[in-house]
Amino acid sequence: MNIRFLLFFFITALAHSQSVRKYSNEFLNIGVDAAAFGMANAVVATTDDVNAAYWNPAGLVNLEDNEIALMHANYFANIANYDYIGGAMPLDDRSTVALHMIRFGVDDILNTTQLIDEQGNIDYNRISLFSAADYAFTFSYARKMPLQGFSYGANAKVIRRVIGEFANSWGFGFDLGVQFQTENNWKFGAMARDITTTYNAWAINEEEYAKVQGAVEGQNQELPETTEITLPKLQLGFAKMFEIHYDWKIKTEVDLFTRFTQTNDIISTSAVSITPAVGFEVGYIDMIYLRGGMGNFQNTRQLDGTESLGFQPGFGVGFKYKGIHIDYAFTDIGDQSAALYSNVFSLKIDWSLFR
DSSP states (O other), rough: OOOOHHHHHHHOOOOOOOOOOOOOOOGGGGGOHHHHHHHTTTOOTOOOOOOHHHHHHGGGGGGGOOOOOOEEEEETTEEEEEEEEEEEEESSSEEEEEEEEEEEEEEEEEEOTTBTTTTTTTGGGGGGEEEEEEEEEEEEEEEOSTTTEEEEEEEEEEEEEEEETEEEEEEEEEEEEEEEEESEEEEEEEEEETTTTTTEEEEHHHHHHHHHHHSSSOOSSOOOOOOEEEEEEEEEEEEEEEEEEETTTEEEEEEEEEEHHHHHHHEEEEEOOEEEEEEEEEEEETTTEOOOOOEEEEEEOTTTSSSEEEEEEEEEEEEEEEEEEEEEEEEEEEEETTSSSEEEEEEEEEEEOOO
């Protein structure tokens, strides 16, 4: 029997027999690179450096030398830390490989489940600390197609999620991206995430879980599900590049973020939900950059029962000198009213700097 048919049958059966959730592995939807955040993540058609491994691996083929990237951000008033490191290396003039790691975690959480001892006394020495952290490790491969202007790329990712000693999980999934550039500076891109659905298998420490049950009587009486499925998502984009008097360059892009389920996105049906994003970048002498954008348009319900339209703004600046790129973005993780703004910094280094 054809092995591809067996693989398709296995994945389909697995997806229908496990828990499919609207929101799963959401830390992988935050993004990387302050330059992208400044453009409200509207970069799927134009991404062309080491960070393309996340946004659209097809863009990796534009690398001329090895690159490494670092990023750090704090969210929720510095409660959560978000860190990223990536590296990419051209194999030849047609193909590139990359590796990157993402960590999103909350550390030093107080575990007060044993605060009260067997005699009913409060004992602060029984308080311990734990971390809840999500990790993603991704390998990317990209290659130029025989057709002029076309390239494709794929990601294989391993996901590790840990909640102290209470529970942990392993997951795996795949992404696929394509890009196309015309001779008159139009660019198009598509990024399909979790194309086979991403599967997470949880292991729950029942002994530790029993302590939580005892801490809040009548609560958490059943163990949560131990498997979850992340549905595919699609990001489509088109962009136009402009050059003005040689010194000034302008990049504009419009993207559509699509989920195959019903959410609060501005366009929402039972089958698909879509939210747009628009971004721009103005560059001067290929050294100084100004960026802005808006995205993540959501219908949000207020406390009085009325609905309003929320969105996620982005603003950023960048500086490039002799292979060193420093970028800054002022943005948030949700929208302009529902979350605190964060300062995001990222660093990118071209390996040619050391030659």
